[in-house]
Structures are given as C-alpha cells and as structure tokens.
Amino acid sequence: MTTASTPPTNRQPKPVVLLRPVPGRTVIHEMWAGTKLIVVFGLGVFLTFYPGWVPIGAVGLMVAVAIWLARIPRGTLPTVPKWLWLLLILGGVTAAFAGGSPDIALGSMQFGLGGLLNFLRITVLSIVLLALGAMVSWTTNVSEFAPAVATLGRPLRRLRVPIEDWAVALALALRAFPMLIDEFRVLYAARKLRPRPVLTSRRAKRKRWSAEMVDLLAAAITVALRRGDEMGDAIAARGGTGQISAAPSTPKTRDWVTLAIVVVVSAIALVLELTILGTSAAS
Template sequence: MSASAKKQRRPVVLLRPVPGPSVVHDLWAGTKLLVVAGIGVLMTFYPGWVPIGLVALLVFVTARLAHVPWGALPSVPRVLWFLLFLGGFTAFFAAGPPEVTIGSVTLGLGGVLNFLQLTALSLVLLGLGALVSWTTNVAEIAPAVAKLGRPLRALRVPVDDWAVALALALRAFPMLIDEFRVLFAARRLRPRDQIDGPRLRRWGIEVVDLLAAAITVALRRADEMGDAITARGGTGQISAQPSGPKLRDWVAIGIVTALSAVSLYVELLTPLATST
C-alpha cells in the first residue's frame, strides 16, 4: 500500500446501513428511535461520568453485535485535534476542584475535567446516532415515526405528513451529497475564468455559480423522486408499511431501561448516601 493510500481520509458515511444481517439490524426502527430519545433525555439531565461510561459501553457492544467495521469510522481531521487541544488548554485556566499541588504550585483540574466530560458526552451521542444510521434502513423510518406518533392523531396532528417529509429528507440527503461531490470535483477540473478585480469578487462569482448548479441538481433530483413516488402509489405508501415491535425489541428496551436505572441510582442515591 502506497503512502498516499494510507493518508487517504475516510469520509463520513451516514444514512447508509452496513450490509449484513445482525441482531441490531433486525430491531424495529421505532425501538432505536425510542432508545436514542431516552438516552438523550438521560444525558441532558444527568451527564455524569457513570452514565457516559455505561452508554459508551452500550455503544461499543451494540457496534460489535451489528458487525460495524472499524473502516466505517471517519478520519479525524487535524484541525479538529487542534481545536480539541486548544479547548482543553483554555479550559485549564478555569481551575476549580479537584486540585493538585506540585511543590508550591496548586493546579485546579476542574475546568479540564469538565471539558473532557463534555467531549466524551458529545462523542457518545454521536456514536449512538451513527449506530442508528449504520443499522437502519431509511425506508423503515417513516412507518416507525407514523406508528409512534399515532396518539397525536387524536389532536389532529399531521403525523403521516411529518413522517413522509422526514423519509423524503433522509432519502434525498445521501443522493444530494454524492451529487455535490461530483459537482465540486467537476468544478475543480474546469479551467478558471480570468476575472479582473479583487480576489473576493472572484470568490463571490464562483460561489454564485456553485449555488446555481446545486439548486439545479436538487430540483432535478426532486423531480425524479416525485415521478418515482407517483409511480409507486403516492406518498401515502411511504408511511403505510406495516411495522411494529417484536420480542427482541422489548428485550432491547428492557436492557436500556435497566442501564438507565443503574445510571440514575449512581447519580442520585449514591451522593445522598455519602452525604449522610
């Protein structure tokens, strides 16, 4: 393998499930959405180290069960590493407990620990969302959202329309990304026009050209998708597919519920016991 191939960055691949059957792939899409929503609420109110660690363990075990390869992880740009280092360095000056004394110098590590906790929380939530993307077919999202939102129909909430709009957005997103990549590659190969004037004016003209081409591509894709949906019976067929939880879904929900209960016990009851 050449050095250029080793340095080639792996792009971010989302909304495309990893091929191959697994226990996680067979779960109902609504179960995965409920799990993500529940863990998101838990992390919002109790973002401690124990919940973060337990959810990270859940993400790792789920990824192994889903047979997600390491190659699916995107490459981390060097700019992001620099920003993380800069954020940790600036957070160091916030000080705060716990404190470490080195000779006659006392250093507060509270700011650094808070920054690390926030970074770990962000990584865990990103990994959780990526797992749903890598193990769920886009066509399964709309029926799951329509079924989960069925109680809202009594309030005359257009749940089916929302589910269809979400499904179409998720379907169009990967296609538009591919189209934009091809568009940008073609733009680089195109000879640049010799435009007199400041550099900012030349950049403005190129941005306008790219936006016009992107809008044209999006409209063309939308027209093709509309024709395909009409040929298959309309938008109502998108959210009308039968879907629902099975025994494995209730088992998964039970495991996540137990995990959340342990996290709440550690976050709430343990500090009370130590204070008394």
C-alpha cells in the same frame, strides 16, 4: 543486489457515511426502527438532565455493545481531520486555566483540574451521542423510518395532527440527503478542476469568488430540482406518498427486551450517580 523501494502511498481521508446501513443481518439490524428512535431520544434526554461520568459511561458501554453486536467494521469510521485534534487540544488547554477542584500539588504550586475535567466530560458526551446517532444510521434502512414514525405518532391522530404527512416528509428528506451530498461533492470536484485565471487585485479576486459561489449555488439548486422531479416520478409510479408510511411496522419481543435493558441500565447508572459514585467524584 538492490531492491526497488516502493513509494509511500498517501491514504485518502474517509468521508462521513450517514444514512447508509452497513450490510448485515444481526440482531441490531433486524430491530424495529421505532425502538432505535425511542432509545436515542430517551438516552439523549437522560444525558441532558444527568451529564455525569457514570451515565456517560453507561451509555457508552451500551453503544459499544451495540457496535459489537452489529459487527460494524472499523473502516466505517470517518477520518478525523487534523484541525479538529488541534481544536480539542486548544480547548483542553484553555479549559485547564479555569481551575477548580480537584487540585493537584506540584511542589509548592497547586493546579485545579476542574475545568479540564469538565471539558473532557463534555467532549466524551458529544462523542457518545454522535456514536449513538451513527449506530441508528449504520443499522437502519431509510425506508423503515417513515412507518416507525407513523406508528409512534398514532396517538397524535386524535388531536388531528397530520402524523402521516410528517412521516412522509421525514422519509423523503432522509432519502434525498445522501443523494444531494453525492451531487454536491461532484459539483465541488468539478469546480476544483476548472482552470482559474491569474488575478492580481483583491477586488478581482472577490468578484471571481462571488461569481463562483453564484454558479455553484445555481448548479446545486438545479441538481436538487432534478433529483426531486425524478423522486416524484418514482413515488407516483409506486402508488403515491401514502405507500411510504403504510408499511406494517410494529415492535417484536427483542424490541421490548432491548427497551427493558436500556431502562434498567439507565436506572442503575442514575442511582450510582446520585448516591455512591457521584458523591465520591464530587468530593
């Protein structure tokens, strides 16, 4: 008795999904958007001045806890392309030739791991920062950014800085970004479905490529203008741009607790980096 074998299914790569919150009502989702912006900015500056293993590990731990609290599913992560893994391997091998301490001895030969460790540290730092930004994107509605920016920039009004206009411009850019990405994907898919003529000479191929690029750019500009016109009509029907940043937006108790935890963890990591663990790692 034979059974029919099912053909293997090719898994489609998962695209990068940004500026679209994952559904949920967790403590991370309900946190004030201004708190998330302050945390991202503060931790980014912290890692810029102290990019050691201890601060990176502390920030990575906080990001992992936030992912667990927000209940972000594994399917949200995009598919890493193969060429990126090849670039990472090539970069690691190239950085390993730089040498440096610490050294390891293999028989009569010594190899320095300083360059490879620096490359790994920079790679992990990039991953942590990307995860930190993705957490804000996956747990915050786009409409919450403009009121939060207007509230955070309230002291700048004394300097006659148009903070409300900046908040509205940021909100409109964040709203339009996902829509334009979807439109560009549709345009690119439609371009791939068009029949291509058989061209033999390189000159004809270059002319065909330039003509397709002009057509694609013209279509993209037309789509962007159409989307902008539709968004303008929708904003005008809802009371104008002033309503975008006029929503009440203030921090609550959980926001102050979150900021306190971030400051305490960062301070502990900085002390450990500058005293015990940082000194032992350098030696």
